[in-house]
Amino acid sequence: MKNDDWAQRSLKAVWHPCTQMKSHEEIPLLAIKSASGAYLYDQEGKAYLDSISSWWTNLFGHTNPTINNAIKHQLDQLEHVMLAGVTHEPVILLSEKLSALTNHNLGHAFYASDGASAVEIALKMSFHYWRNLGKPNKNRFICLKNSYHGETLGALSVTDIPIFSVTYSPLTRAPIIVDSPDARLTKPNQSPEAYASECLNKLELILQSNFQEIASIIVEPMVQCATGMAMYSPEYLKGLRVLCDKYQIHLIADEIAVGCGRTGPFFACEHASIWPDIMTLSKGISGGYLPLSIVLSTHEIFKTFYGDSASQAFLHSHSYTGNPLACAAALATLRIFDEDHYLEKNKVFADQLSKAFEWVKNDSRTIHLRQLGTILAFDVLPEFTSPKFSKEFYANALEIGLLIRPIGNTVYVMPPYILSDEQIIQLSSLVQLTLNKVCPLK
Numbered sequence: 001m002k003n004d005d006w007a008q009r010s011l012k013a014v015w016h017p018c019t020q021m022k023s024h025e026e027i028p029l030l031a032i033k034s035a036s037g038a039y040l041y042d043q044e045g046k047a048y049l050d051s052i053s054s055w056w057t058n059l060f061g062h063t064n065p066t067i068n069n070a071i072k073h074q075l076d077q078l079e080h081v082m083l084a085g086v087t088h089e090p091v092i093l094l095s096e097k098l099s100a101l102t103n104h105n106l107g108h109a110f111y112a113s114d115g116a117s118a119v120e121i122a123l124k125m126s127f128h129y130w131r132n133l134g135k136p137n138k139n140r141f142i143c144l145k146n147s148y149h150g151e152t153l154g155a156l157s158v159t160d161i162p163i164f165s166v167t168y169s170p171l172t173r174a175p176i177i178v179d180s181p182d183a184r185l186t187k188p189n190q191s192p193e194a195y196a197s198e199c200l201n202k203l204e205l206i207l208q209s210n211f212q213e214i215a216s217i218i219v220e221p222m223v224q225c226a227t228g229m230a231m232y233s234p235e236y237l238k239g240l241r242v243l244c245d246k247y248q249i250h251l252i253a254d255e256i257a258v259g260c261g262r263t264g265p266f267f268a269c270e271h272a273s274i275w276p277d278i279m280t281l282s283k284g285i286s287g288g289y290l291p292l293s294i295v296l297s298t299h300e301i302f303k304t305f306y307g308d309s310a311s312q313a314f315l316h317s318h319s320y321t322g323n324p325l326a327c328a329a330a331l332a333t334l335r336i337f338d339e340d341h342y343l344e345k346n347k348v349f350a351d352q353l354s355k356a357f358e359w360v361k362n363d364s365r366t367i368h369l370r371q372l373g374t375i376l377a378f379d380v381l382p383e384f385t386s387p388k389f390s391k392e393f394y395a396n397a398l399e400i401g402l403l404i405r406p407i408g409n410t411v412y413v414m415p416p417y418i419l420s421d422e423q424i425i426q427l428s429s430l431v432q433l434t435l436n437k438v439c440p441l442k
Helices: 003-013 021-025 065-075 089-101 115-132 192-213 234-247 268-272 299-303 324-339 342-356 358-362 389-399 421-438
Strands: 032-036 039-042 047-050 108-112 140-144 176-178 214-219 250-254 278-281 293-297 366-372 375-380 410-413
Touching: 003 021, 047 421, 065 324, 089 108, 089 293, 089 324, 108 115, 108 299, 115 214, 115 250, 115 278, 115 293, 140 192, 176 192, 192 214, 192 234, 214 234, 234 250, 234 268, 324 342, 342 358, 342 366, 342 421, 358 366, 389 421, 410 421
Parallel strands: 140 176, 140 214, 214 250, 250 278
Antiparallel strands: 032 039, 039 047, 108 293, 278 293, 366 375, 375 410
């Protein structure tokens, strides 16, 4: 069966996420049959370079033999068991390894299946902590302007991207929204560090007046991804940690997209040499294989739930919490990091990526070229774009074998860590060719 046949069947039977389904009358669905390494293959055998790691999840390539074998082995041992009142080896080993990666600052792992669920858990955990301490009025949350933390109702309560949040605002509780330290917002001759300090000063004014009702602040460390790869100074995180301690509110680090080595160190928080009170993980933690999310917390938080009363306990659950197959995939992912020294390899990878995209610096159509680790982005000036820019860029890239999804006028790549030097050059070339097609020089 050809691509078009599968695409038409999908349009009739599948309601695709984050999609206006009518748009596929103009841009056909991409029907993928198989994948290997950094490439996806459609029903007719055409290859597409996966420049966004299949929504930022696939770290070590598709059909990775190490992860494949780990899942196959686990499948013959235990496919699933409830985690309430029961435990198993993969979930214990994974929890221990993640705690060790935080230098045991975050020693307790709570499991779910996706990033939004992890954010829900983190928010509930923070509120419930204060309730257990006799401070139920600490029940409000702070998020950054243009923040994105998921699309369930709780996660939307700390999401400030109107296309996602406005429709459902009657169902959610409004957060306190504070200035983003996005380095693109600096004034002329102002450094990212100075702008971060300015944002922190404004935040402190809010905390001074409202700390008694604030449970926590949630941030994506170093990069606000869904708002257009907004990168900022680690000084903001350092100052944020100080303010959270001073005013007794929790710092929640949403590392769902930026963790697992994406920005350089394993956790993005490490850029600032700080640890949060609560951390959320998902996406790359299972290597892009199986749904898995984890909330890591300090012992201080954990112990407030430990007691004889059921109402004191954290009574949150998911049917597939701590699924053994997903945990096995995550353990294999961590083993690849360790045995193949990928945090070191990624330094070379990031350097090669930077060199390959040098052309952007001299392109009159672009602005704000930025990079942190294996995330690279630039913005296309408004005079070269149309309201349909992102869709047109996506569609034209597919024609030449590139899977990429701009965010507004931001073009970004977040590829698997396994790209060769030649594939990095190919990636850069395909992006440039697509830009030339969609935004011809005037």
